[in-house]
Every structure is written in C-alpha cells, then in structure tokens.
Amino acid sequence: MRLTRLFILGLSSFLILTACSTEEEVKESTTEEKAEPKEVTEADIDDEVLQKVVDQSKEVESYHTSLDIEAELDEEEDETINVEVDYINSNPPEISLSSFDVLRTVSKDGHTYFNNDEEWVEITDSVEESALFSVTYQQVVNTLMTVKDKLEHETKDGKDVYKYEGNDENVYRAIERLIHVNFGNVDVSNNDTKLKFVINNDKLIEKVEFDVEINDDEGNVELKGESNFSQFNEVKEIELPKEIE
Numbered sequence: 001m002r003l004t005r006l007f008i009l010g011l012s013s014f015l016i017l018t019a020c021s022t023e024e025e026v027k028e029s030t031t032e033e034k035a036e037p038k039e040v041t042e043a044d045i046d047d048e049v050l051q052k053v054v055d056q057s058k059e060v061e062s063y064h065t066s067l068d069i070e071a072e073l074d075e076e077e078d079e080t081i082n083v084e085v086d087y088i089n090s091n092p093p094e095i096s097l098s099s100f101d102v103l104r105t106v107s108k109d110g111h112t113y114f115n116n117d118e119e120w121v122e123i124t125d126s127v128e129e130s131a132l133f134s135v136t137y138q139q140v141v142n143t144l145m146t147v148k149d150k151l152e153h154e155t156k157d158g159k160d161v162y163k164y165e166g167n168d169e170n171v172y173r174a175i176e177r178l179i180h181v182n183f184g185n186v187d188v189s190n191n192d193t194k195l196k197f198v199i200n201n202d203k204l205i206e207k208v209e210f211d212v213e214i215n216d217d218e219g220n221v222e223l224k225g226e227s228n229f230s231q232f233n234e235v236k237e238i239e240l241p242k243e244i245e
Helices: 048-057 137-150 169-179
Strands: 005-009 016-020 062-073 079-088 094-099 102-108 111-115 120-122 152-156 159-166 191-199 205-216 219-230
Touching (some): 137 159, 137 169, 137 205, 169 205
Antiparallel strands (some): 062 219, 102 111, 111 120
16 A cells, blocks of 8 residues: 655754655645644643743753654654754754754854754754754643643652543644644544653653554554753853854
8 A cells, every 4th residue: 555654853954854655755745734722821720730830931041952753654664863952042042953963953143054964054044943943842841731631640759740641633733743743644533642741840841752653544653752851051052163163
C-alpha cells in the first residue's frame, strides 16, 4: 500500500522535511488547519500547583533545554532529532542551538547565523526569530495549560507529575502544535497517546515526555520525544562563534 506522508519539525533555522512515498515527492500537506485553543486565563486555573507554574514562568529569563525526538513511519528507518539550546528570553530572543553536538544556529542582537558545514551564513532576512526553535519553555507551559483538564496529578520523589494516557485527539493535537509536526493526510483520530510533565520543587517544568502511536488504513506512525529544561536564569550571554565575530 502506497504511503504518502509529510513530516515537518520546526526545530531550528531550517525545516527538517521527511517525505515517505514510493511514487512521488510530497509537495505540501493536505492536513486542514486546526483551530488554535483558546488562551488560558488565571480564572481557568483551579489547581494550586499549576497556578504556581504559570506565576513562575513569568520570572524565567533564560534556560538551557534539550530535545530528542524519534519518528517512525510504517516501520521504516527512524528519523531522529537531537538539539541542545541555550535560550535568553529577550526581545528578540537570543539562541544558541546545537544539533548532534554541532553548533548550527546562533541568534544574537537581532542577527541570525547558520552553520551549513562549510561556513557560517547570515540568515537574518530569511527566517523569523519565532521559527528558530518552537519548543520553548513558555510554549511547554502553554501546552500544559491547554491539556490540564485531561491530566492526572501525582507526587513522586518530591516532584509534581501530571500525566495522560489515552486517545483524546485534542491532547495529540496539542503535542503536534508544540513540536510543529504534521503527518499530512494521516487519520490521527485512532491514536494511543502518552504525555507527562514533571515539575520540580520550584514549580518549574523540568521535563515533558510524549509517546504517540497512530494507526490508520494507510499505515502506522510512532512518535516519541523528551524535552528537558535546566539552568533557569543562569544563561547570561549567547556567544558568537569566532568565525563570525
């Protein structure tokens, strides 16, 4: 059975495209745009821990984060993403992004540079700051607030854990929006989704994990990933590589 897929991950200054087809190159996604969730207000939060998470997020000025994602389409070879990011929440944000231990993207003082393996190229006019890295701390907080009513809460090893396991399409769509993934015309209604947020004693999210299996008439998708946050307010400066100073 022919499988046509568009797999998009907006993780750095370029889009990583994976198209699976036995006959043709996929040009565009056929997935219809989904309505964005309404913004969560403080009046909507009736959980003391989650309210503290929202309050603490307003004090986060910088951090380090890592993101690992694996995707498998119809049991073909895995596609993997690995990034390490230092992030300063300025206006515009300042970012240092490495992928598989290679420094790839640096954005500082409104200028963005990309390492293409041969040289550093300025791409300031080619990419918006918001497209450089999507899984920011604030976006993870927003995702937590979006799905909060679907989550079970437990305390483990002194930390707050909010988790979900089921097939709610809205929960899957929240993950999809967070990591900018799109599986084209796959019917995602038949999904098995696991999602977990780990919150430390300072009421900061230190980890988000997800594991998704999707089955439809055209094939199967497996998607899993983990994002970790650390060094809150400890990243003081983004340094430019000496090649572009």
